[in-house]
Amino acid sequence: MKSFVLVFLLSLLALDCVCAQVEPDPLVPPWTEDDLKALEEGSLVPGFDLLLVPLDPSQEALKNLLSPEVELPEREVKIELVPEPEVDPTLISDADLIRYFSKQPKSYLVDLQGLLSEPERDDSEAFLVYHRQHSQIPITLFLFESEQEVPEDFAPEIQLRKQFDSNEGRVLVYYFLGDPERTQLVMSPELRVLISGLEADRFLGAGIAGALGKSDAVDQLSNFVVELSIEMYLIERKYKEETQRLEQQVMESEAAVPTPLSKADELWVIWQRVKKPVLIGAFVLLVGFLGWVVRWLAFKRRCYVFPAVDAPSRLGAPHAAGVGAVISFRSSQLPPSRQKEQAPDYLQRY
Amino acid sequence: MKCPRCVQRIHATADQCPHCGFSLSDLDREFGSSEVLLTKLYDRAGILKYRERRELSRLMARFESSFPQLFFSAYYEALEPVTNIRQYGFWLLNRGAFNDVDITRANEGGIMFLVDVAGKSATISFGYQLDDLLTSSESFEILSAAHPFLLQGQYMKATKLVLKRLIKLLKKQSSISSRKILEDEKSQNRDKVKAASLQRIRTRPTERGKL
Numbered sequence: 163m164k165s166f167v168l169v170f171l172l173s174l175l176a177l178d179c180v181c182a183q184v185e186p187d188p189l190v191p192p193w194t195e196d197d198l199k200a201l202e203e204g205s206l207v208p209g210f211d212l213l214l215v216p217l218d219p220s221q222e223a224l225k226n227l228l229s230p231e232v233e234l235p236e237r238e239v240k241i242e243l244v245p246e247p248e249v250d251p252t253l254i255s256d257a258d259l260i261r262y263f264s265k266q267p268k269s270y271l272v273d274l275q276g277l278l279s280e281p282e283r284d285d286s287e288a289f290l291v292y293h294r295q296h297s298q299i300p301i302t303l304f305l306f307e308s309e310q311e312v313p314e315d316f317a318p319e320i321q322l323r324k325q326f327d328s329n330e331g332r333v334l335v336y337y338f339l340g341d342p343e344r345t346q347l348v349m350s351p352e353l354r355v356l357i358s359g360l361e362a363d364r365f366l367g368a369g370i371a372g373a374l375g376k377s378d379a380v381d382q383l384s385n386f387v388v389e390l391s392i393e394m395y396l397i398e399r400k401y402k403e404e405t406q407r408l409e410q411q412v413m414e415s416e417a418a419v420p421t422p423l424s425k426a427d428e429l430w431v432i433w434q435r436v437k438k439p440v441l442i443g444a445f446v447l448l449v450g451f452l453g454w455v456v457r458w459l460a461f462k463r464r465c466y467v468f469p470a471v472d473a474p475s476r477l478g479a480p481h482a483a484g485v486g487a488v489i490s491f492r493s494s495q496l497p498p499s500r501q502k503e504q505a506p507d508y509l510q511r512y
Numbered sequence: 513m514k515c516p517r518c519v520q521r522i523h524a525t526a527d528q529c530p531h532c533g534f535s536l537s538d539l540d541r542e543f544g545s546s547e548v549l550l551t552k553l554y555d556r557a558g559i560l561k562y563r564e565r566r567e568l569s570r571l572m573a574r575f576e577s578s579f580p581q582l583f584f585s586a587y588y589e590a591l592e593p594v595t596n597i598r599q600y601g602f603w604l605l606n607r608g609a610f611n612d613v614d615i616t617r618a619n620e621g622g623i624m625f626l627v628d629v630a631g632k633s634a635t636i637s638f639g640y641q642l643d644d645l646l647t648s649s650e651s652f653e654i655l656s657a658a659h660p661f662l663l664q665g666q667y668m669k670a671t672k673l674v675l676k677r678l679i680k681l682l683k684k685q686s687s688i689s690s691r692k693i694l695e696d697e698k699s700q701n702r703d704k705v706k707a708a709s710l711q712r713i714r715t716r717p718t719e720r721g722k723l
Contacts, residue, residue, distance in 0.1 A: 467580065
């Protein structure tokens with residue numbers, strides 16, 4: 163019984179609410195079905211009559227509306243402020259982290275959180291593409307909000323190693339929109355070999371300084387990218403000149419150090435050096451030899467004559483009485499002076 | 513000058529040695545007084561090869577072309593033990609008739625290198641023309657230089673060396689004697705000029721007197 167009464171009262175209350183909802187407002191004209199159809203078709207434009215038809219003060223509704231005596235019902239408008247859930251500005255959501263760092267980005271500007279509008283993103287992206295077309299070192303920029311903190315597991319060095327080819331020269335930037343001083347920049351190992359730490363710091367510093375020259379966050383980003391590109395161009399130019407200078411030095415040193423020559427070429431080179439003195443020496447030798455030959459021929463035919471001697475004969479010998487020494491060669495032990503036979507045996511004393 | 517037998521000094525014109533009475537006639541009695549036909553290179557002992565003989569002949573010819581008044585002879589023989597090589601050489605150079613020596617070259621200009629292969633001794637004999645050019649000591653030096661080759665039985669080399677040393681010595685003697693001749697000629701010319709000028713001086717006062 164009690165429950166039945168309760169249900170009845172509740173239904174009456176509900177009915178009252180429903181009736182109250184459908185109660186038409188006395189000041190607003192009700193919509194008819196035809197009006198609704200015309201509205202849907204487009205033939206009826208609400209308020210158009212007001213524009214076409216001059217205001218007729220005799221119209222009752224308007225009279226009522228404009229009459230200061232009409233009291234507009236006061237409505238209580240309740241605005242309930244629903245507090246937004248508290249979000250840590252430093253955090254990057256897991257979903258964003260996955261989108262940022264799961265695979266190699268396809269573009270040079272990675273704005274997966276939609277921090278830039280489309281035209282702004284296109285501008286910055288276009289400049290990074292333009293830079294890539296004129297430079298051998300691409301710049302990939304990951305865009306984050308100013309207060310966001312990138313977890314250590316997704317540090318730029320780690321991402322550079324994971325996502326990009328380590329043999330390719332590349333610059334990876336984590337840019338925090340609105341706070342350029344927090345920008346993180348890493349270079350690939352290939353670049354680190356060529357560019358010193360000081361130069362890398364100067365490189366980043368130039369970009370940050372350019373960014374800080376503007377107050378607007380997007381302008382800061384643009385300036386940062388431009389300054390970075392300019393600095394990269396200057397660095398590339400400097401190393402290109404350095405490379406050319408070193409190549410020139412190598413070529414000069416290679417030219418100074420002759421490539422190994424073949425035996426014949428070596429002999430030819432040696433001959434070129436010694437040709438003159440050798441020829442002069444050979445000529446002198448030839449002249450000397452010819453002179454010696456001529457002298458020898460002259461002396462060969464030379465005759466030696468002695469004065470005529472009118473020597474008397476001696477010991478009854480008509481032609482010769484000259485007696486030279488007599489030498490014995492019986493003994494090889496004794497010297498010739500000891501084997502000199504000067505006196506016959508019968509004249510020698512023993 | 514020495515005696516071939518007793519090797520004592522004798523006078524240049526002595527008919528026989530005053531010490532031992534030696535003369536050529538003593539050797540004629542032993543070896544004969546008639547001429548002995550020889551060649552400049554006489555290898556009676558057969559110690560030289562054909563090639564060596566040819567070479568030696570060539571060298572001897574060259575010697576003769578350099579010294580038109582002289583000739584060189586080499587004689588190799590195994591002499592009898594009693595034969596004295598010095599005397600034999602003396603006799604050979606006087607009685608030898610060299611059929612391959614030009615007739616204009618007399619034995620007076622001959623130099624004989626005699627080698628006794630059996631007795632192992634060697635000597636040099638020379639004609640009268642070389643009395644002033646070659647001494648006993650010089651011949652000993654020449655033979656001493658050839659001594660090692662003689663000891664080893666290399667007679668060809670020994671003869672070549674003897675010839676070479678002789679040539680050297682004779683060339684030196686020739687230059688000395690040429691200088692001497694020139695000086696003599698100069699002094700003779702000087703004397704002649706002096707005499708002519710003196711003669712002119714002597715004749716001049718007579719002319720002055722005439723004037």
